[in-house]
Amino acid sequence: MDIEGSVALVTGANRGLGSVFARLLVERGAAKVYAAARNTDTLTLDGVIPVHLDITSAADIAAAAQRCDDVTLLINNAGITTRTSALAGDADEAGHREMETNFFGTLAMSRAFAPILAGNGGGALVNILSVVSWVARPANAMYSASKAASWSLTNALRVELAPRGTLVVGVHPGPIDTDSAAFLDGPKIAPADVATQTLDAVQHGRYEVLTDDTSRRVKAALAGDVTELYPSLIRAGAPAR
Template identity: 55%
Template sequence: MKIEGAVVFVTGANRGLGLEFAKQALARGARKVYAGARDPASVTLPGVVPVKLDVTDPAAVAAAAEAARDVTLLINNAGIARYGSLMDEGAPEALRDHFETNVFGMLAMSRAFASKLAANGGGAILNVLSVASWLNRPLLAGYGVSKSAAWGLTNGLRHSLREQHTQVVGLHAGFIDTDLTSGLDVAKATPADVVSQAYDAIEAGAEEVSTDEFTRQAKAGLSAGIYLDAPLPR
């Protein structure tokens, strides 16, 4: 599908990667861009339609889907990431929080908007995943578990929605230069580059895209067990 003329809904659109998704959708000629955020007043980008949205709140998700019935492209960008290993104090609670947003929130949005996408010709869903879908280290262990589950969810949605001609795209990326990674001394991609590749992939009809060389190498190395001992990029 083309971004030009599309009606795009971006979750977590008030900052970081979500804000960049909204900016580039407008720049590529999207007909309308809905910007979902817990506090719609925090959405300050001119030209978008702010929508109050907490992806962990079923009522808020249903209201957003009802308000944006014309959507043709859903960007499931909203997510949380907390530092720490699975052995840390509070790890089980942190893992539940990760799943509520990164997995169940993604599922709730996809289910709520699936019928709208079907009514509008099929459209597309893009799920923001991570190289952490495949490589899990103590730095972001709970986050990695949730992104592995979100990858499985994305693969399941792809087959569930294929009959209604909805393109489901998994976006895998390494560290991106946003607030989340501000304290990390690692190689980082720019949000602009990641989003540009994501939109190019949607327009090319792709079902999965890896936005940097380390992530592409991780995917290629899965059968060789790269997830067992691969270091993080420096």
């Protein structure tokens, strides 16, 4: 579908990757860009329409769907990272929040906007996932699990929405240079690069975006032995069976 002339809604559009998506959509000629945020006072970009939206609030989602019923491109970008492991820390509270936001929030937005997209000719639904959909980070286990679940959801949505003419795109970036990855050392991809590759995928009807070498390497390694993705298992030695 054409980005130019589209009517887009971006969740978490006030900062990080979401704000870059909103800016690029304006630059690439979207007819309308709904910039959704929990606090619309934090939206600073010109040329967008602010929308109050917490993706964990059913009332907010219903109100946004009613107001933004001309959307042809939904970008489910909003997400949180609590850096909680499966065994240490508050997996209960933090892990639930991650699932509520990253998985159930994305699901609720998709359910609310799928009929709108279909009614407006099909359009596209983009889910911002992660390389951790495919490789768990033990120190960030709950986040990884929420992205793995969202990957599965994305695949199911893609098949279910294809007959309605809606393209479903899953985006799997490695570390991006935003607040949520500030704790990570090492190379990070620029948010503008992720957003550009994603909008190009929408434009050309591609299902999946592997934005960087980390993402491409990890996806390829899924076909190999489990120790390819988790080499510390080799050092730890095989457990007795």
